[in-house]
Amino acid sequence: MDLILQQTVNAFALGGTYALLALGLAVVFSIMGLINFAHGELMTIAGYVLMYCGLAGFPFVLSVALAVSAAVAAAVLMERIAFRPVRNASGATMLVTSFAIAMILQVLFQNLISARSQAVVLPQFLSDSVQFGGLIIGVNKIAAIAATVIMLVFLDRFMKHQKTGIAMRASAEDFAVARLMGIRANTVIAGAFALSGLLAGVAAVLWVSQRASVDPLMGFTPVLKAFIAAILGGLGSLRGAVAGGFLLGFIEIYLAAFLPQELQEFRDPIGLCIVVAVLLFRPNGLIPSLALKAEKV
C-alpha cells in the first residue's frame, strides 16, 4: 500500500512536469498548428541559466526567475525569427523548421558551453525529504506538484479572465474569424509563445531540480514525452494536454515500479503500446479539441 502511495506521488510529480510541457506545446499548436520540437531547447536554455546563476552564487529564487524569463524571451525570439516566415505553411513544413532550430541550438550549446553534462548547484532543502506516516517524500517532488498546481490554476484564470487569454481561446477555435473581430495575429501568437516559454521554463526548473545537471540534449526526451502526452490528451486541447501529461506520468511510473524485472527493459515499448491502445479507442485523444468538432460538412 505504501509503495502504491509512494509511486502515486512520484507519478504526480513526473506527470505534472509532462503536463506543463504538453500544455506549452498545445498552446502553440492550438493557435498556429505548429508542433514545436524546439520546445525542448527552451528547457535547455532555462537549465543553463540556472546553472550559471548557481555558479554566480545568486539566491535560488532569483535564479529561478531569471531562468524562466530566459525561456520566455527565447520562445518569443524563436517565433519572431524562425516561425513567422513559415506561419501559414503546412504542419510538416513548420515541424521541419522546428527540427532545424532544435538542431542548430544543440550544436551551439555543445560548442559554446560544453558537450558534456554540467552540474547545477541547487539549494540543500530540495534534496531533503519529509515524512508523512510511512511515506517519505522528497521536497523536490512536493515542489514539483505544488508548482504544477500553481501553474495550472494561473493558466486557467489567465485563459478565462484575461483579455489576451480569451483572445487566445478564440483564436484556437477559429483564427480567421478571431482576426476579423480585431484580434491581432502577431500579439496572439507572440503571447502563445511567451506562455509556452513560461511553461517550458517552469518545467525545466522542476526537471533540473530532480537531476541537478544540464546537458545540450536535456530537452529532447521530456519534450518527446510531452509530444506524446499532448496527442494522447487530444492535440490542441489544453485540458487534454494536462490529462495526457498526467496519464503518461502514471503509465511510466507504475510500469517502472510494478513490471516484473525481466520485462523492465521493454518498459518504453510497453508504455507506448498502452498509449497507442488508448488512441485506438479515442482517436482524437482523451479530451478532444473543440476545433475538431467545428468542421462542418
Added chain:
Amino acid sequence: MITSPRTHMLAALSAIIAGAVGTALIASFLGPAAERIVTVFFISLIGVVGIGIYSGNSGILSFGHVAFMAIGAYVSALLTLPSQLKIATLPNLPEWLATTEMGLLPATVIAMAVTGLVALLVGAAIGRLEGSAATISTLGLLIIVHGVIIGWRDVTRGAQSFFGVPRETGIWTAVAGVIVALVLARLYRDSISGLRLRAGRENAIAASAVGINIPRERLISFVLAGMTMALAGALLAHFLGAFSPKKFYFNDTFLLLAMLIVGGMSTITGAVTGAVIITLVTEVLRRLESGLSIGGIELPAVFGTTQIGIGLIILLAMFRKPEGLAGLKEWEERLFPPAAAGNAAPAMPKAHASTPLVAKGMTMRFGGLVAVSNVSLTLQPGEILGLIGPNGSGKTTLLNMLSGVLQPSEGTVTQGSVDLTGIPSHEVADHGIARTFQNIRLFPDLTVHQNVLVAALSTRGGAEAEERAQAALTELGVAALAGENAGNLSYGDQRRVEIARALACQPTLLFLDEPAAGMNREETDALMETLRGVTRNLGIGILMVDHDLALINQLCDRLAVLNEGKLIAQGTPAEVRQDPAVIEAYLGPGKLSSKKNTKPQGQPGRKPELAG
C-alpha cells in the same frame, strides 16, 4: 493501371534509370571515395522515397518508417551472416536460423517480405487513426521497435554492435536498389490506389463520397513503403558491415524526413531534390568542419558545422518554398502539361434501372439538440425533389445522413431490398448515390481531370472510367479546364467540376447541396438546363437543397419543406406555396392568422423570399 499519360511515365522512368546509372558511372570514374558517397546517397534516397510513398500520398507524416528499415537490416543480416560467426556471436539463436546462410539478393527479398508482413499488421492496427494521432502512433512504432531490438539480445545482440555482416553492397547494387525504389514509388503515385490516396489526402470526406475506401488505400501504401524501407535497411546493413540499433533511430529519421520535406513531400522529383541537396551540403561542410586553408588563411575547425549548415539550409528552403523545393508537381508534369480533352467526348451512360430511395423516421441528435426529427421521404428515379427550409432547419444534416457522412440516430434508408442505413459513405457511393457539398469539397491540388477520373475509378468497379470522366466533364462544360488544378478555378467552375465529379460516379441518385450558390443568373439557367437533361435523358433522380427559389420552383417536380428539423410540407411547388405551415415557417406567424397575434413578424435569420 496507371492513371497519368504514358509520355509522363516514359519520361519519368527513363530519367530515373539514366540518372542513377549516369551518377554511378561518374562516381566510379572519380574513385572509391566518390563511390562510397554515391552509395550512401542512393541508400538514403531509397529511404526518402520509402517514407514518401506513405507520407507524401496520404499526407500523414510518419516518424516510424525507419523502424521498418531496422527490421529489414536485421532480418537480412541474420540471413547472410556466416553460419560459424552466427553460432559464435549469437549462441541462443534457433537451430534453423543459425545454420541458414544465403546471398544478399534472396536475403533482401525475404527481409522485404517479412517487413511487409509486419507493416501489414501494424498498418491494420493503426490505420483508423487520423492526423496527429496517426503521426504519434508511427513515432510510437519507432520507439517500440527500437526497444524490442535492444531487448531481444538473443537475436539482435541488443544495444551492442551487430557485426560481421558481409559487405556485399557495392555501388551497382545500390543503383539496382535505387532504380527499383524510385520506379516503384513513381508508379504507385499515379496508380489507381495512389491517385485515390492523394484524393483522400486533399479532402477525406469528399473522397469517401466518391467511393474511396481511404483506410484500404492507406494500408496498401503503408505496406509498400515498409517494404521499400526494408530494401534500404538491407542494403545499408550490407554496406556498413556492422551497425547498432542507434543507426535506425531519431537521427536518421530526422535526416530522411528533412530531405523529404525540403524537397517536397508529394513528388518523387521532390524526394530526389531534397536528398541531393542535403547530401551535397553535408559533404561540402564535412570538409570545412575539419578546418581549411584558403589562400594561406587557416580556418579553424568548428565542431558541428555540418549540423548547423544543414539546419540553416532547411530553414532557408522552408522560408522560401514552404511546399518544398520541387513544389507539388513532378518535373515531367510541369514540362509536358497534359493536353486538353479530345473533342469526341462519349455520351454519358444511362443510369442503371433503379428503385425509389425510401427514408423512414430519420432522426439526428447532436447531444441535446435534435437537428432532424422523424423525417420520412421517398425519392423516385428520374424526378427532381427540392428540399427547402429556413437556415438551420436540418436540410444538410438530412442530406449527410442519406449519403452516409453522418450515422442517423434513428431511422432507416432503403433502396429496393438494399438497406443503406449506417453504411459508410464510400459504400453509399458505390450503390449509385453521388453528392456535392454546400462548402465545395474538391481535391484542390489534383487536376480537374484527376478529380473526376478518381471518382469514376472508385465506383461501378472502375469500368470505362476514362470515358465516364470525359463524358461528365463535357456534360458540365468544363472539359477545357481538364488540365488545371481544381483549386485554381473560379467559384462557379468549382461548383460545376464538383457536379461533374458526382456524375462521373454514374449515379442513379444525385444529391446537390446548394449547387447554384455563387453562380449568376445565366450560369444558374445553364445549370438548370444541364440538370433537366440529366434527369430526362439519363433517368437520374435528384435531391436538391437550395435557397434560390426561382431555381427550385422552375426545376423541381416536388418539394419537401423542413422547419426546425421536422418535415412540415410535401408536394408540388404550387401546393407548397399555399401551405399555411410553410408560410408561417418562412414569414413568421401573423401573416395568415388574426391580427391579435402578439409575436413579432419576420424573425431574424428567416428567409422571406418565398412569397415573392
